Amino acid sequence: MPATEASAVIPRRAARRVACDHCELPVPQGLIDEGADHQFCCGACRVAYQVIHASGLDRYYAIREAAGVRGRAAPGSGDHAEFDDPAFLGVYATDGPDGIWRIDLRVENLHCAACLWLLERVPEVMPGVREARVAFGASRLTIAWDQAAAPLSSIARFIASLGYPVHPIRGRALDDLRRREDRAALVRIGVAGALAGNTMLVALALYAGVFSGMEPQFRLLFRGVSMVLAFASLLGPGLVFFRGAAAALRTRTLNMDVPIAIGLAVGGVWGAINVVRQTGEVYFDTVTILVFLLLVGRWVQTRQQRKAADAVELLHALTPRTAIVVDGDGTERTVPVGAVTVGQTVRVPAGGVVPADGAIVRGTSSIDESMLTGESRPVAAREGRAVFAGTTNLASPIDIVVSASGAETRAAAIMRLVEDAAANRAPIVRLADRVAARFVAMILALAGVTLVIWLRIDPSRAVDHAASLLIVTCPCALALATPLAVSAAIGRAAARGILIKGGDPLEALSKPGVIVLDKTGTITEGRMDIVRWIGPDRLRADVAAIEREAVHPIAAAFVRGAGPGPIPFASDVRVMPGAGVEGRIGRREIVACSIDCALDRFGVLPPAIDAGARAALDAALTPIVIAEDGVPVALAAIGDPIRADAAASIAHLRRRGWDVRILSGDHPRVVAAVACAVGVDGALARGGATPEEKLESVRILAGERAVVMVGDGVNDAAALAAATVGIAVHGGAEASLAAADVFVSTPGLAPIVALVDGARRTIGVIHRNALASLGYNAICIGLAMGGMISPLVAAVLMPISSLTVVMISAKSRVFPEDAP
Amino acid sequence: VSVLYFLLPLALVIAAVAVGAFVWAVRRGQYDDTDSPPMRAILDDDPVRTRGENPRR
Numbered sequence: 001m002p003a004t005e006a007s008a009v010i011p012r013r014a015a016r017r018v019a020c021d022h023c024e025l026p027v028p029q030g031l032i033d034e035g036a037d038h039q040f041c042c043g044a045c046r047v048a049y050q051v052i053h054a055s056g057l058d059r060y061y062a063i064r065e066a067a068g069v070r071g072r073a074a075p076g077s078g079d080h081a082e083f084d085d086p087a088f089l090g091v092y093a094t095d096g097p098d099g100i101w102r103i104d105l106r107v108e109n110l111h112c113a114a115c116l117w118l119l120e121r122v123p124e125v126m127p128g129v130r131e132a133r134v135a136f137g138a139s140r141l142t143i144a145w146d147q148a149a150a151p152l153s154s155i156a157r158f159i160a161s162l163g164y165p166v167h168p169i170r171g172r173a174l175d176d177l178r179r180r181e182d183r184a185a186l187v188r189i190g191v192a193g194a195l196a197g198n199t200m201l202v203a204l205a206l207y208a209g210v211f212s213g214m215e216p217q218f219r220l221l222f223r224g225v226s227m228v229l230a231f232a233s234l235l236g237p238g239l240v241f242f243r244g245a246a247a248a249l250r251t252r253t254l255n256m257d258v259p260i261a262i263g264l265a266v267g268g269v270w271g272a273i274n275v276v277r278q279t280g281e282v283y284f285d286t287v288t289i290l291v292f293l294l295l296v297g298r299w300v301q302t303r304q305q306r307k308a309a310d311a312v313e314l315l316h317a318l319t320p321r322t323a324i325v326v327d328g329d330g331t332e333r334t335v336p337v338g339a340v341t342v343g344q345t346v347r348v349p350a351g352g353v354v355p356a357d358g359a360i361v362r363g364t365s366s367i368d369e370s371m372l373t374g375e376s377r378p379v380a381a382r383e384g385r386a387v388f389a390g391t392t393n394l395a396s397p398i399d400i401v402v403s404a405s406g407a408e409t410r411a412a413a414i415m416r417l418v419e420d421a422a423a424n425r426a427p428i429v430r431l432a433d434r435v436a437a438r439f440v441a442m443i444l445a446l447a448g449v450t451l452v453i454w455l456r457i458d459p460s461r462a463v464d465h466a467a468s469l470l471i472v473t474c475p476c477a478l479a480l481a482t483p484l485a486v487s488a489a490i491g492r493a494a495a496r497g498i499l500i501k502g503g504d505p506l507e508a509l510s511k512p513g514v515i516v517l518d519k520t521g522t523i524t525e526g527r528m529d530i531v532r533w534i535g536p537d538r539l540r541a542d543v544a545a546i547e548r549e550a551v552h553p554i555a556a557a558f559v560r561g562a563g564p565g566p567i568p569f570a571s572d573v574r575v576m577p578g579a580g581v582e583g584r585i586g587r588r589e590i591v592a593c594s595i596d597c598a599l600d601r602f603g604v605l606p607p608a609i610d611a612g613a614r615a616a617l618d619a620a621l622t623p624i625v626i627a628e629d630g631v632p633v634a635l636a637a638i639g640d641p642i643r644a645d646a647a648a649s650i651a652h653l654r655r656r657g658w659d660v661r662i663l664s665g666d667h668p669r670v671v672a673a674v675a676c677a678v679g680v681d682g683a684l685a686r687g688g689a690t691p692e693e694k695l696e697s698v699r700i701l702a703g704e705r706a707v708v709m710v711g712d713g714v715n716d717a718a719a720l721a722a723a724t725v726g727i728a729v730h731g732g733a734e735a736s737l738a739a740a741d742v743f744v745s746t747p748g749l750a751p752i753v754a755l756v757d758g759a760r761r762t763i764g765v766i767h768r769n770a771l772a773s774l775g776y777n778a779i780c781i782g783l784a785m786g787g788m789i790s791p792l793v794a795a796v797l798m799p800i801s802s803l804t805v806v807m808i809s810a811k812s813r814v815f816p817e818d819a820p
Numbered sequence: 821v822s823v824l825y826f827l828l829p830l831a832l833v834i835a836a837v838a839v840g841a842f843v844w845a846v847r848r849g850q851y852d853d854t855d856s857p858p859m860r861a862i863l864d865d866d867p868v869r870t871r872g873e874n875p876r877r
Binding site for chain 2: 112113116117120133134135136137138179182183186187190191194197198201202218221222225229
């Protein structure tokens with residue numbers, strides 16, 4: 001196999017486009033090693049390839065090729081030391097006999113059969129691992145292992161090095177509950193299907209008897225048997241509809257279960273009466289098929305929603321759940337976040353998430369608190385300053401003494417606010433339930449009319465006709481209309497990276513209301529960048545060269561904004577804390593510093609730069625003056641840039657009739673500047689809001705009409721939960737993911753526009769479905785009132801109407817593949 | 821045609837056995853994951869080459 005592999009690479013190399021041997025993505029020019037047998041696009045791919053090769057698992061590549069899927073390597077990071085912690089194992093794993101542990105892990109990057117093959121071969125290449133089973137749909141890997149022979153951390157490291165980072169699964173109890181629910185639903189469908197099929201076979205004999213005659217004793221036998229089967233269906237799997245209807249009636253509301261229950265009950269009871277008195281019609285075949293189809297419809301919707309919820313859950317699992325505790329003697333150890341206790345010293349690396357509330361005891365850094373406060377500019381943090389769990393340490397490592405951990409932290413307090421908000425949110429009155437209420441009134445009235453009319457014409461058949469009307473108008477197609485359209489929409493949206501947790505958000509989004517946008521991370525990128533640049537472009541790379549030596553978000557902005565060319569080499573770099581950076585590029589001396597520092601050093605600034613600095617301050621940006629050889633020549637305005645699609649998306653939403661508002665925790669001046677830039681009236685943009693104030697604002701708005709809240713941070717989570725629909729956007733915090741109804745996994749506001757438009761189209765499909773099924777019901781009502789309905793007519797019409805609904809839902813393209 | 825009195829219940833008993841088998845399969849978790857087994861079926865028999873057999877090392 002190595003020979004064929006090499007020959008496959010050569011032609012591509014000749015074209016100067018080399019594909020990585022592991023992930024098949026193009027290898028960057030600088031990394032092509034002409035002499036080597038294998039080419040890799042990155043270190044992670046090289047490691048993954050070497051591990052796979054050394055383990056004798058090369059067949060992975062052949063299987064992958066057969067499956068036609070590209071691999072993707074994500075560098076497996078961390079040493080997973082916390083996986084061996086007894087506290088960790090106690091929470092996530094179960095201990096079996098003979099010291100064999102079992103654990104369920106979420107796996108990233110599962111693509112195809114080859115990934116499954118590779119992961120299930122782990123026991124063969126790692127002694128100590130007894131079993132590895134992949135559940136592909138759920139991205140779950142179940143491992144049984146001997147902790148003494150192979151610590152879990154080593155297994156996790158090995159799997160991560162193959163390119164599949166693993167994470168513990170929280171909420172195992174919930175998983176078990178879901179599994180039981182899924183199984184119960186499947187059993188119900190199976191039983192209902194078998195009963196429906198057998199009832200139809202019996203009904204077929206009865207229909208044959210209608211046309212060719214049948215001895216009364218056999219007629220009674222068939223009717224009796226189908227009655228037994230129908231009652232088994234109604235009282236077994238069909239009980240859920242009666243329970244649903246009873247629950248609705250108890251709360252004095254009407255839902256779709258009520259007309260279904262009426263139809264089913266009348267069909268069962270009236271049929272039984274007719275069997276006993278040996279006259280009249282029986283509709284047992286229609287009744288059992290109804291139960292079966294309705295259960296299938298619900299199952300489809302539940303499955304689709306479960307998939308979206310699972311995908312969001314997978315994202316939850318990705319957030320780091322460990323902390324580095326520094327013991328008294330200076331040794332570091334990695335522990336699960338839950339094991340951190342008050343008084344311990346915790347080290348937070350640069351770029352790490354602070355695991356607990358506390359005060360800094362060593363180190364100086366800047367902290368990104370935007371997740372908690374919405375403040376887009378990082379705050380300087382010195383010894384003694386309080387830091388909070390969930391914020392990000394940007395610049396350099398710090399040690400903190402923990403003052404609160406777990407449920408006592410500020411972040412946990414906000415989470416409790418989220419739970420409270422979620423529990424008290426206004427329920428959405430579903431379209432289906434609104435229709436159901438009118439529907440029940442209508443069919444009961446029509447049944448009454450039928451009874452009265454037929455009492456005058458032929459009293460002996462009056463009850464028969466009224467009962468048949470109630471049975472044949474049982475809104476099967478209507479009840480299927482919503483679940484099918486919703487699950488089709490959720491599936492299509494998921495393919496576009498929009499994860500919707502249920503049907504209710506789609507309904508709420510279909511009609512324009514108030515949409516409240518968070519600023520940091522939603523309208524803006526949520527990171528520092530060069531927003532404006534006045535001066536010669538050639539200096540950008542030079543400034544990047546000296547700023548590269550400094551670890552600071554503003555420095556990072558310069559490095560990102562260096563431009564296309566190479567960054568030169570800088571020497572004699574000196575960082576002036578809180579002021580700027582200076583250094584040499586060849587013989588030139590470059591200084592990049594704040595306005596105050598520039599005024600100190602250079603006295604008066606040139607008019608262009610001075611005006612630019614004022615404009616930048618007015619726009620709530622941070623101006624940085626760049627001087628070359630002691631002369632100020634350029635100005636960079638640093639800020640959180642507004643997303644490219646923000647203004648257009650907001651304009652689009654407004655054209656659709658939405659009332660767009662901004663609600664941010666950032667400084668009011670920054671918020672006003674952003675609102676102005678994206679075309680939102682300053683009066684509708686509010687800044688400086690705490691999480692509690694955000695919640696309050698959304699609650700007040702939600703008292704009047706439907707409110708859609710879009711946000712990403714922990715500080716938005718409570719507001720997301722309280723809103724009619726909460727939408728968490730790309731890169732959002734764990735808390736916001738948990739609180740939101742919808743998660744948008746691609747950056748920018750354009751997906752939100754797609755979501756709103758898709759929701760509108762989905763509701764359109766539901767309306768069309770409802771019309772089709774109501775049309776069928778109108779025909780049935782006409783026939784029943786005229787006394788022309790028969791079980792055979794009902795048995796033919798009912799599947800036709802359901803099929804129509806299925807076709808309309810399946811053909812709908814509510815979320816087009818291309819961007820709107 | 822009085823054989824119907826025997827055949828009809830028999831047919832129902834056979835249907836009940838089938839339903840019973842289905843319920844048993846669901847309870848055993850056979851339907852919990854319907855994505856992985858089709859992949860596994862075509863791959864299960866491929867043995868892993870151990871390091872020693874690998875011609876490249």
